[in-house]
Amino acid sequence: MPLTAVELESVGVRLGSSQILTDISLDVPEGSTLGILGPNGSGKSTLVRAMLGIFPHTGTIRLLGQELPGRSLDWKSIGYAPQRVTSTAGVPATALEVVSSGLLYGNSFRHGKDAKEKAMDSLERVGLAHRAHESVQTFSGGQQQRVMLARSLVRNPSLLFLDEPFSGVDKRSRELITQTLTEKRDQGLTIVVVLHELQDLKPLIDATVVIEHGRVAHFGPAPRVAEGHDHPDHDHDHEHGDDYLPFRTPDLEGGL
């Protein structure tokens, strides 16, 4: 039986005077991929940040079997790529510098001898090794997202959190990101990923949680999509069979 990489029991998050998340319970078995979906502002990023211990929470969060706040948690086994808009904004750094910063954690502010090699390997994986010494600010949105993915993978984590990895990303970069994640998943990586729609990652997703107004609206196996459902010309104006999960939010329309 697989171990549980992420467990949440009745988790709540309050920021300032607002209750952002309420009574969130879910689990993610090791080696599986959870997609977090929901409308804008529903609390998806807050949920990921709470799982990483960035925001205080009520209830229980366990990562890799350790309850947060996890003094004995092996943080180097955990990778995180935040939403691009908050990640590289305004910081003058090369792709190599950004990726190698992913090797620093806790009180360790020194790179090991093999840091450059690891960072170059990680950039190679996302097809950007040839631009390692260029400023990330000159990169397209998709290339910046690939740099952030390389940064999140450089520690060779066993658990990876990604927040909207396809936001503003061109087709070529989406394909490269999907390919990289598929390879890592096949090697046993557990992935928790916030997505606007399942789209490219659909084959990878084992379960989805849909957050609406800070609560779980659906949690379970990824919806099976009937033949042709993802075709842009598909007519949704008909009855669905029992195998089709009928949850929809305005932002998900057409995306599942």
Ligand SMILES: Nc1ncnc2c1ncn2[C@@H]1O[C@H](COP(=O)(O)OP(=O)(O)OP(=O)(O)O)[C@@H](O)[C@H]1O
């Ligand atoms: N640091 C904060 N302090 C106060 N409120 C916050 C903070 N961060 C987020 N919020 C609020 O929490 C709610 C959920 O935000 P969050 O970013 O988690 O939503 P989201 O589902 O990820 O949205 P999007 O799809 O637009 O990224 C929003 O109303 C937001 O304004």
